[in-house]
Amino acid sequence: MSGLRFVDVCTGAGGLALGLEQAGFEPVLLLDKKPVACDTLRMNRPAWQVLESDLLDFIPSRHRETYDVDLLSAGLPRVKSSASVARTESEVELRLLEAAVYLAHAVQPRALIIENVPELVRAPDFEPVRGLIRKELHHLGYSLRWFTLNAADFGVPQERKLGLLVALKEPQCAAFHPPEPTVREHLSVGRALRHSMAEGGWRDADRWAAQANSVAPTLVGGSDRRGGADLGPTGTKKAWARMGVDGGTVADSVPGPDFVWAPETGRQGMVKITTDQAAILQGFPSDWRFAGKKTARYRQIGHAFPPPVARALGLAIRTALAAPATPVAGYTSTL
Structure with missing residues (x-):
């Protein structure tokens, strides 16, 4: 047909x-x-x-x-x-x-x-x-x-x-x-994002990917009437924290070679995901682009x-x- x-x-x-x-x-x-x-x-x-x-x-x-x-x-x-x-x-x-x-x-x-x-x-x-x-x-x-x-x-x-x-x-x-x-097997966040996390020369990408060994919680696009981009409500942020990810914001770029990943120290020691990485977590192909500034891009992806x-x-x-x-x-x- x-x-x-x-x-x-x-x-x-x-x-x-x-x-x-x-x-x-x-x-x-x-x-x-x-x-x-x-x-x-x-x-x-x-x-x-x-x-x-x-x-x-x-x-x-x-x-x-x-x-x-x-x-x-x-x-x-x-x-x-x-x-x-x-x-x-x-x-x-x-x-x-x-x-x-x-x-x-x-x-x-x-x-x-x-x-x-x-x-x-x-x-x-x-x-x-x-x-x-x-x-x-x-x-x-x-x-x-x-x-x-x-x-x-x-x-x-x-x-x-x-x-x-x-x-x-x-x-x-x-x-x-x-x-x-x-x-048959769900794709984990670490396996999905490991390559992109290493693109900036970050040396801890493999160690982080090993900890991020489950699927992501539901991405939440949020409302146009509130704040900037984040990965969701409190429960969702806690799930991200268990993977060593700061769910309170979205990064402009992947971590560089000097970033020290120490999630036990709090948000400052956690890695952040970018809008491009959020698109991967939503299943978009790598060549699909999103218009607008960072928050607008993330909201489109989250919805x-x-x-x-x-x-x-x-x-x-x-x-x-x-x-x-x-x-x-x-x-x-x-x-």
């Missing part, structure tokens, strides 16, 4: 779109409201059609290329956890989630991907949201599959759980199966969908779309 076309909304730095491209899908339109994210997309893929617009303001009838596509994908801003889903600050994220579903009315794709927090898949507090999505998509003839994936299972050196909805029309939904892990997971997901959807058009008797959607 060739010539599969997709529209991607809330594209960000392009992790989901890049992985889908690797799986054989061709983007016809990518949409994001942040100028720096659009700059990143244009810098890496000048031929992609990138629209700087808020999904809530997007009018698909003005963009005829969005019609008759095979896939609509949306890596959306995170709705709040189940403990805080009723808070006022969740309203924008929930409206974007609803807007992505309503966009399916106009676009009528053969398949739909929505990615968000893992809690969206099963947490009781999100049942009203799932109910709305189920009602709208069933009305359009889609069957739904809710599931979670862990990026570490796909060669990404990071513990990152993704909540996913894949919707397809019959009989393709019966042919869809969530992708299986592509690695991104890991491309290796997107590729595996795209291949699974591609297989389902190629399935013979023979209805499966008695099949109903799951969850």
Whole structure:
């Protein structure tokens, strides 16, 4: 099967779109409201059609290329956890989630991907949201599959759980199966970053890599409304500290030959990661560049969908779309 076309909304730095491209899908339109994210997309893929617009303001009838596509994908801003889903600050994220579903009315794709927090898949507090999505998509003839994936299972050196909805029309939904892990052994931070840590002549790169022998905690992009770049909340910083990494900031460059790594002395003795290294931990290829200053680059990376997971997901959807058009008797959607 060739010539599969997709529209991607809330594209960000392009992790989901890049992985889908690797799986054989061709983007016809990518949409994001942040100028720096659009700059990143244009810098890496000048031929992609990138629209700087808020999904809530997007009018698909003005963009005829969005019609008759095979896939609509949306890596959306995170709705709040189940403990805080009723808070006022969740309203924008929930409206974007609803807007992505309503966009399916106009676009009528053969398949739909929505990615968000893992809690969206099963947490009781999100049942009203799932109910709305189920009602709208069933009305359009889609069957739904809710599931979670862990990026570490796909060669990404990071513990990152993704909540996913894949919707397809019959009989393709019966042919869809969530992708299986592509690695038997998780890639540790030390193995992933050892080479880059040594690029500046740092003599302790091997010793550090031996201690950084687990996957990274989830990278957190943070909010545009707060501070500079750091690797996440207190618990995440403690996990980084156990690997001898200062999670309170992001470095401008890798350590040089004179840097003394002494994590037992506190933050001043810990190594810091760069934005390029954060991109490695998110599964981006080394030639993918990010626009903006350091904090803007890190936030794009921290919010991104890991491309290796997107590729595996795209291949699974591609297989389902190629399935013979023979209805499966008695099949109903799951969850």
